[in-house]
Amino acid sequence: MFDKMSGKLVSLDNGRHYQIIWSKEMEGRRFLYLLNQDDFSEPLFCEKISDTCLKEIEDEALLKRVILSMTKEIYTFVMW
Numbered sequence: 001m002f003d004k005m006s007g008k009l010v011s012l013d014n015g016r017h018y019q020i021i022w023s024k025e026m027e028g029r030r031f032l033y034l035l036n037q038d039d040f041s042e043p044l045f046c047e048k049i050s051d052t053c054l055k056e057i058e059d060e061a062l063l064k065r066v067i068l069s070m071t072k073e074i075y076t077f078v079m080w
Contacts, residue, residue: 031066
């Protein structure tokens with residue numbers, strides 16, 4: 001479900017609506033970067049656990065790897 005939803009909105013158990021900004025498979029796992037639709041200053045990095053379940057990344061080392069991967073992809077499209 002989440003793999004094909006980049007740019008789409010999802011509702012989470014916290015009652016908030018998030019837009020999927022980025023999705024990437026790493027180490028055989030799917031990671032997502034979400035932004036709260038109502039407060040774009042509230043980012044959320046998650047791992048896809050199942051077709052209908054996400055889990056926020058709490059491991060700091062893993063979070064750094066996911067953010068670094070996302071940053072590298074973004075810089076691929078930047079023209080200096």
